[in-house]
Amino acid sequence: xxxxxxxxxxxxxxxxxxxxxxxxxxxxxxxxxxxxxxxxxxxxxxxxxxxxxxxxxxxxxxxxxxxxxxxxxxxxxxxxxxxxxxxxxxxxxxxxxxx
Amino acid sequence: xxxxxxxxxxxxxxxxxxxxxxxxxxxxxxxxxxxxxxxxxxxxxxxxxxxxxxxxxxxxxxxxxxxxxxxxxxxxxxxxxxxxxxxxxxxxxxxxxxxxxxxxxxxxxxxxxxxxxxxxxxxxxxxxxxxxxxxxxxxxxxxxxxxxxxxxxxxxxxxxxxxxxxxxxxxxxxxxxxxxxxxxxxxxxxxxxxxxxxxxxxxxxxxxxxxxxxxxxxxxxxxxxxxxxxxxxxxxxxxxxxxxxxxxxxxxxxxxxxxxxxxxxxxxxxxxxxxxxxxxxxxxxxxxxxxxxxxxxxxxxxxxxxxxxxxxxxxxxxxxxxxxxxxxxxxxxxxxxxxxxxxxxxxxxxxxxxxxxxxxxxxxxxxxxxxxxxxxxxxxxxxxxxxxxxx
Numbered sequence: 001x002x003x004x005x006x007x008x009x010x011x012x013x014x015x016x017x018x019x020x021x022x023x024x025x026x027x028x029x030x031x032x033x034x035x036x037x038x039x040x041x042x043x044x045x046x047x048x049x050x051x052x053x054x055x056x057x058x059x060x061x062x063x064x065x066x067x068x069x070x071x072x073x074x075x076x077x078x079x080x081x082x083x084x085x086x087x088x089x090x091x092x093x094x095x096x097x098x099x
Numbered sequence: 100x101x102x103x104x105x106x107x108x109x110x111x112x113x114x115x116x117x118x119x120x121x122x123x124x125x126x127x128x129x130x131x132x133x134x135x136x137x138x139x140x141x142x143x144x145x146x147x148x149x150x151x152x153x154x155x156x157x158x159x160x161x162x163x164x165x166x167x168x169x170x171x172x173x174x175x176x177x178x179x180x181x182x183x184x185x186x187x188x189x190x191x192x193x194x195x196x197x198x199x200x201x202x203x204x205x206x207x208x209x210x211x212x213x214x215x216x217x218x219x220x221x222x223x224x225x226x227x228x229x230x231x232x233x234x235x236x237x238x239x240x241x242x243x244x245x246x247x248x249x250x251x252x253x254x255x256x257x258x259x260x261x262x263x264x265x266x267x268x269x270x271x272x273x274x275x276x277x278x279x280x281x282x283x284x285x286x287x288x289x290x291x292x293x294x295x296x297x298x299x300x301x302x303x304x305x306x307x308x309x310x311x312x313x314x315x316x317x318x319x320x321x322x323x324x325x326x327x328x329x330x331x332x333x334x335x336x337x338x339x340x341x342x343x344x345x346x347x348x349x350x351x352x353x354x355x356x357x358x359x360x361x362x363x364x365x366x367x368x369x370x371x372x373x374x375x376x377x378x379x380x381x382x383x384x385x386x387x388x389x390x391x392x393x394x395x396x397x398x399x400x401x402x403x404x405x406x407x408x409x410x411x412x413x414x415x416x417x418x419x420x421x422x423x424x425x426x427x428x429x430x431x432x433x434x435x436x437x438x439x440x441x442x443x444x445x446x447x448x449x450x451x452x453x454x455x456x457x458x459x460x461x462x463x464x465x466x467x468x469x470x471x472x473x474x475x476x477x478x479x480x481x482x483x484x485x486x487x488x489x490x
Contacts, residue, residue, distance in 0.1 A: 046140075067134055068135035070134075
């Protein structure tokens, strides 16, 4: 009910979706930086693969030499060589980091 | 990545099976992590501010991770270095403090445009307020206060401006120029101040009652303050000039034979170190025996710090050779006369002039010449006597 109302509101007010709903916003600068806003935490984190929780999905970033420059509650900056960004289905329990 | 983020960031290594959980926990508690880097599958390295280390430790404990500090923050490192080299650190701190204090001192107080007495008064006032050499700027009231207080306290200044140039205080004074006291005298007579023969009389105001070549005694009326006759008599402040011839007798005596001391120009110096009551000669041992007759000049130099003097001082004794010659003056009379005239001129006011001089009496006895001189002097003899009205 709340979600429906929110999406209706964004449509009517013509504001970006990520402002009202929790939709992630990805800003990529070249191949080296990726800013993820509205993330819901880290699922796993390795030098060549980072998985993040976003909304009801999972964001998988593949590449090399990943360093998370900073982590704020709603913002995350990744530096490294980014090769691939994909969405995947959310698996429950982000504890095991060996996916 | 060797570079530090800031003064407080600590490099931390976290090891455990659930590193991601720990990081998520950090996100939830608004803990900012920077430069998160995976070392291996069980271990991550990141920077965190040193004051949030406690919270991080808590989280690590809850998620079953171990925490390890790789490199402490810059502040901590400086602290460690400071405690290890506390002497150096204290010196550095002291230096900075001294520099700061010295820069906050008043090194100079300049006053422009004030006459010496006004400047002196101004300096006294400033001293009271703490504006003096060696005072501290922060102990002194601010510029407006100083200015207004000076204007209040110091008389004779129309305006006092203050300017601070670094450690120098400059005061600019616009001095009051009072108009000359106007001569508006109350009713008075002019009378003679001494016995004299009137040479010249000129009444600016009032009625002259004496004539030229008339002898007057002290207190005699010269120019009357009453003008008009009978019913219309009016009292005014008499003014004018009255020059009279007066007489003086001067007695002078001079010795016939006079001793004259001259310095030959030869000199010798002795240096002595004075320690408590002890005199230790350093240089010039025979200086005092070198001349048969000498003039001694002594100078003592003593080091002192803040009103406390050291118990030793350097004394320099300077001996100058002296020769005494006796002079038998030939024209002793002329000399004596000259001495008498000089004495007379010093005694008389500036406008007065000597008309003539005469030797009244002259005798030489006991090696001395005694001379009695008589002078005729032209001088202003008027003095003011107020008229008391209502009699």
